[in-house]
Amino acid sequence: xxxxxxxxxxxxxxxxxxxxxxxxxxxxxxxxxxxxxxxxxxxxxxxxxxxxxxxxxxxxxxxxxxxxxxxxxxxxxxxxxxxxxxxxxxxxxxxxxxxxxxxxxxxxxxxxxxxxxxxxxxxxxxxxxxxxxxxxxxxxxxxxxxxxxxxxxxxxxxxxxxxxxxxxxxxxxxxxxxxxxxxxxxxxxxxxxxxxxxxxxxxxxxxxxxxxxxxxxxxxxxxxxxxxxxxxxxxxxxxxxxxxxxxxxxxxxxxxxxxxxxxxxxxxxxxxxxxxxxxxxxxxxxxxxxxxxxxxxxxxxxxxxxxxxxxxxxxxxxxxxxxxxxxxxxxxxxxxxxxxxxxxxxxxxxxxxxxxxxxxxxxxxxxxx
Amino acid sequence: xxxxxxxxxxxxxxxxxxxxxxxxxxxxxxxxxxxxxxxxxxxxxxxxxxxxxxxxxxxxxxxxxxxxxxxxxxxxxxxxxxxxxxxxxxxxxxxxxxxxxxxxxxxxxxxxxxxxxxxxxxxxxxxx
Numbered sequence: 001x002x003x004x005x006x007x008x009x010x011x012x013x014x015x016x017x018x019x020x021x022x023x024x025x026x027x028x029x030x031x032x033x034x035x036x037x038x039x040x041x042x043x044x045x046x047x048x049x050x051x052x053x054x055x056x057x058x059x060x061x062x063x064x065x066x067x068x069x070x071x072x073x074x075x076x077x078x079x080x081x082x083x084x085x086x087x088x089x090x091x092x093x094x095x096x097x098x099x100x101x102x103x104x105x106x107x108x109x110x111x112x113x114x115x116x117x118x119x120x121x122x123x124x125x126x127x128x129x130x131x132x133x134x135x136x137x138x139x140x141x142x143x144x145x146x147x148x149x150x151x152x153x154x155x156x157x158x159x160x161x162x163x164x165x166x167x168x169x170x171x172x173x174x175x176x177x178x179x180x181x182x183x184x185x186x187x188x189x190x191x192x193x194x195x196x197x198x199x200x201x202x203x204x205x206x207x208x209x210x211x212x213x214x215x216x217x218x219x220x221x222x223x224x225x226x227x228x229x230x231x232x233x234x235x236x237x238x239x240x241x242x243x244x245x246x247x248x249x250x251x252x253x254x255x256x257x258x259x260x261x262x263x264x265x266x267x268x269x270x271x272x273x274x275x276x277x278x279x280x281x282x283x284x285x286x287x288x289x290x291x292x293x294x295x296x297x298x299x300x301x302x303x304x305x306x307x308x309x310x311x312x313x314x315x316x317x318x319x320x321x322x323x324x325x326x327x328x329x330x331x332x333x334x335x336x337x338x339x340x341x342x343x344x345x346x347x348x349x350x351x352x353x354x355x356x357x358x359x360x361x362x363x364x365x366x367x368x369x
Numbered sequence: 370x371x372x373x374x375x376x377x378x379x380x381x382x383x384x385x386x387x388x389x390x391x392x393x394x395x396x397x398x399x400x401x402x403x404x405x406x407x408x409x410x411x412x413x414x415x416x417x418x419x420x421x422x423x424x425x426x427x428x429x430x431x432x433x434x435x436x437x438x439x440x441x442x443x444x445x446x447x448x449x450x451x452x453x454x455x456x457x458x459x460x461x462x463x464x465x466x467x468x469x470x471x472x473x474x475x476x477x478x479x480x481x482x483x484x485x486x487x488x489x490x491x492x493x494x495x496x497x
Contacts, residue, residue, distance in 0.1 A: 016406070032432050033407050238406070238433045305410050305430050327409045327432045334410075355412065355428060 004049035005142055005215045006222055013234055021114030021253075023050040026236035035239035036329040039204050043148025044235035045225055052116035053141040053212060054123070057106040058132035065107050068126055068279055069099055070262065072272035076101040081199060084270045085262050086119060091283030093256040095119045098201055108197065110143075110210070112252040126279065142218035146225070146232060147208030147243075154229040155209055158221075159198070203240060205247030205367065245326045248297060248337060248366030254308050255295075255323045255337070264293045264339060293320075294345035297366030298352075300334035304359045306352040312338050313351040313358060319344045322352060328368060335368050336361075371400035371494060374465055378481065379490035382439040385465065386484055389472070393481070395441060396469040397429060400494045402461050405431040411457040413449045413471060420444050422480050426471065429460065442480035444473035 001024040010017070015026035026047065028035055038044045056065055066073055071084030081100040085093050095115045100108040111119045120136045127134060146155065202208035213221055225232055241251070250256060250265050262271055263284055271284055300306060306325040311318050325336030344350070351358040377385045383401035387394040402408065410430040420426050420440040427438040449471050453459050460468035475481065485493065 016404075027433070028406060031407060036432075242432060303410055304412070305435075307435060327430070329432060355425075 028236040028238045032238040033329045035235040039148045043150045046145040049142035050113035052111040052138040054109040055135045060130040064130040070271045087280030091280040144211045147204040151208045204243040263287045265295045294342040298361040301360040305334035373491045378484035402464045408457045418446045443477040448472035
């Protein structure tokens with residue numbers, strides 16, 4: 001199993017580890033629920049160095065990304081980002097990504113851990129005829145996510161620049177001074193000229209930042225964060241999952257599995273129909289008009305917990321499946337997301353088969369908080 | 370380190386069994402509750418259910434994961450711990466006492482001898 005540069009640090013912090021997409025990652029440190037509440041109420045830091053980083057650069061970088069990415073990027077300014085998808089010609093999700101515009105000839109992509117080679121190869125295969133270079137920087141970059149309502153306040157204690165409220169959601173900044181502060185000894189000239197990227201993005205539904213940092217420096221920076229900001233607690237992937245479910249965010253591997261499309265999950269706002277073309281456009285438009293599935297949130301009526309893969313029933317007939325489910329540390333209830341046949345989109349109550357029993361669930365809007 | 374009680378027998382699936390007169394108490398081990406994390410839901414059989422050895426008799430769930438419960442011996446359920454059903458966190462706090470799960474009457478007396486000794490169970494959990 002692969003480990004991040006912080007593996008030994010996590011061991012010292014007595015992390016419980018779990019296998020995730022071939023990586024041995026912290027699941028929680030002292031308590032999943034405490035970490036969940038810490039992020040909702042104050043802030044926490046996640047090592048998400050398993051995530052992949054890919055850079056597209058060259059004079060055709062815009063037109064190439066515009067063709068491969070479902071969302072609109074023509075209006076992006078330098079430093080701004082968009083969430084969206086890479087889809088195949090059948091309109092099915094290859095990966096959900098955040099694309100950051102560094103400058104007009106350079107885009108930085110954050111892709112899912114289990115999918116890095118897949119996405120990289122797909123991009124390369126589609127790049128014939130484009131003046132672009134596609135670089136997989138995943139082994140070069142680690143990533144830390146500082147998340148929680150107090151993140152902004154703490155960030156300026158850690159880094160030698162001023163972060164203001166103007167540092168909008170979905171923006172990214174380069175921090176040149178960090179090279180000096182951390183006495184960066186390696187030469188990264190062949191990669192991208194500035195190696196420290198901080199984006200006001202995240203996956204918890206709270207304010208927060210994602211820091212893309214060279215692997216060589218991440219141990220020192222992580223230590224610095226915990227020492228200077230004792231309120232930022234280390235958090236594991238367990239709470240990252242429960243936090244994203246409470247906000248109704250989809251996960252690659254749960255929601256996005258082979259044969260699913262963004263349109264199945266009410267994500268049409270990340271698909272730019274006004275573009276002349278992008279890979280998968282015709283198929284996605286057809287799926288939108290076919291409207292085969294309905295993606296719904298639910299809460300269990302009793303104390304049971306529905307989980308990924310459990311079947312959903314109406315009057316004894318199977319109408320779909322749970323894609324994500326958990327106990328919500330905030331609501332103290334089993335909550336989840338399910339993909340059901342759109343014939344039943346108006347249903348208020350349904351049953352979920354949990355082991356041998358049918359348990360009652362009531363449809364509720366997500367985000368759940 | 371997780372506690373392994375010397376006066377109990379164990380399964381490879383991390384249940385413990387305590388002899389209580391002609392009946393037996395069954396629960397999950399300290400190692401099991403520690404690996405699961407905060408336990409938030411418990412599903413138990415009904416009194417009177419007949420359980421066969423190695424079949425599942427319920428499930429214990431933490432925020433993040435589900436763990437099936439395996440029957441250590443052929444038995445009939447005579448009591449379930451309803452206070453643990455209502456407050457499953459007691460399994461984290463006291464896996465060997467207040468956090469017991471079911472009380473059973475064994476129907477095949479030989480099964481108990483096949484269970485793991487404390488020493489064997491301890492080496493099982495230390496292998497990992």
